[in-house]
Amino acid sequence: MSLSPAAQVIDVRDATEFSEGHVQGAINLNVENGDLAAAFAGLDKGAAYSVYCRSGRRSAIAADLMAKAGFTKVTDLGALEDAAKSLNLPIVTK
Secondary structure: OOOOOOOEEEEOOOHHHHHHOEEOOOEEOOOOOOHHHHHHHHOOOOOEEEEEEOOOHHHHHHHHHHHHOOOOEEEEEEEHHHHHHHHOOOEEOO
16 A cells, blocks of 8 residues: 555654654654544644554544544554555654
8 A cells, every 4th residue: 555645644642652653754643632633623624644553443543533523534554563664654763
């Protein structure tokens, strides 16, 4: 699967997990603490988004929440490593 580079990549894990390693260019919007839902108002519902987490559980929740909120182009990439491979992007560690 090859995704459009125009898709915004969203890491839905917590800030600590994000800082330990994330897909290059991803933004961090934690699905479990409400950050993702709080950001909905500022996101374009017609734009393309790709979401991922550690194992795929939270990204599935995030994709479902986004679809229910009216987002029409959401791709669940599953786990971090799978997302990096699908997007052909490196994992950035600090």
